[in-house]
Amino acid sequence: MKKNILFFFILALVATSCQKEVSEEVPTNNPGGPVTADGYQPLTAGTSWKYRQTGMPDYSIIVTSNKKTVGGIQYVELSGDQVGAVTGSSWFGISGNNYYLKSAGTVPSGGSFDLTQLYLNDKEAVGHNWNISGGQANNISAKVPGKIIEKDITLTVQGKTYNNVIHTQTNIIYVMPAPFGEMSTLFYDYYVAKGVGIVKLITSIDEDMTTVISTMELLEYSIK
Known part of the structure; x- marks a missing residue:
C-alpha cells in the first residue's frame, strides 16, 4: 500500500502560489533557467509539468479548472498520466504562505x-518547522511534520539551472493503535523554484536521505 500511495502523491506534485495568476510572461515548454513570477508554483488552468522519476516512464501533470474548499483552503485539482492501479484525485491549495498537497483514493x-x-x-x-494532522490511510490517522532546510539556493536539474529554490522536508507518521504507537514511514525532500514549481523530489526512508527510494526531476514545463 505504501508504494502505491507514494506514486499517487508523486502524480500530483504542484501547489498554488498566492492564488494569483502569473503576472509576467513565462515561455511555453521552458527549457529551464531563471523565471520571474509571483509565487513558487503557479496553478493557472492549463499549466503543465513533465517529470522523470526513478523506475517509471516520463509523465505529465496538468492543472485543471476544478476547485473545491476544504477547511477554509481553496484547492485546485490536477490531472495526469495514470500511475499503476491507484484511483482517486489530487488537489493543491494555499493558505497564507503555506502550500498544501491533498490526495485521496x-x-x-x-x-x-x-x-x-x-x-x-x-x-x-x-529551520522553521510545522506539524499538521495529515488525514488517514486505511483508517489509521497520520500526522505530517515538516521543516525548511534551505532557501534561495541554485539547483541544476536534468542539466537546467533554477534559481530562488526552497528545500523543505516532510515526514508521514502513522499513529498506530496501542501498543504500537507512532510509526515513521517516508521522508519527502521537496525542491521548489520560484515561478516554476517543484523541480525535484527525493523520497527516502531516513531523514538524511542515505536510503533513497525514488528521485523525481522536472524535464520541462508550460506556465499559462
Missing part, C-alpha cells in the same frame, strides 16, 4: 487513503 488491495501534506512555506527562515 483507493489502492488495489481495497484500502483507502485521504492524506494532506503542508510541504512548503515561502516566507519563514531556514
Whole structure:
C-alpha cells in the first residue's frame, strides 16, 4: 500500500502560489533557467509539468479548472498520466504562505487513503518547522511534520539551472493503535523554484536521505 500511495502523491506534485495568476510572461515548454513570477508554483488552468522519476516512464501533470474548499483552503485539482492501479484525485491549495498537497483514493488491495501534506512555506527562515494532522490511510490517522532546510539556493536539474529554490522536508507518521504507537514511514525532500514549481523530489526512508527510494526531476514545463 505504501508504494502505491507514494506514486499517487508523486502524480500530483504542484501547489498554488498566492492564488494569483502569473503576472509576467513565462515561455511555453521552458527549457529551464531563471523565471520571474509571483509565487513558487503557479496553478493557472492549463499549466503543465513533465517529470522523470526513478523506475517509471516520463509523465505529465496538468492543472485543471476544478476547485473545491476544504477547511477554509481553496484547492485546485490536477490531472495526469495514470500511475499503476491507484484511483482517486489530487488537489493543491494555499493558505497564507503555506502550500498544501491533498490526495485521496483507493489502492488495489481495497484500502483507502485521504492524506494532506503542508510541504512548503515561502516566507519563514531556514529551520522553521510545522506539524499538521495529515488525514488517514486505511483508517489509521497520520500526522505530517515538516521543516525548511534551505532557501534561495541554485539547483541544476536534468542539466537546467533554477534559481530562488526552497528545500523543505516532510515526514508521514502513522499513529498506530496501542501498543504500537507512532510509526515513521517516508521522508519527502521537496525542491521548489520560484515561478516554476517543484523541480525535484527525493523520497527516502531516513531523514538524511542515505536510503533513497525514488528521485523525481522536472524535464520541462508550460506556465499559462
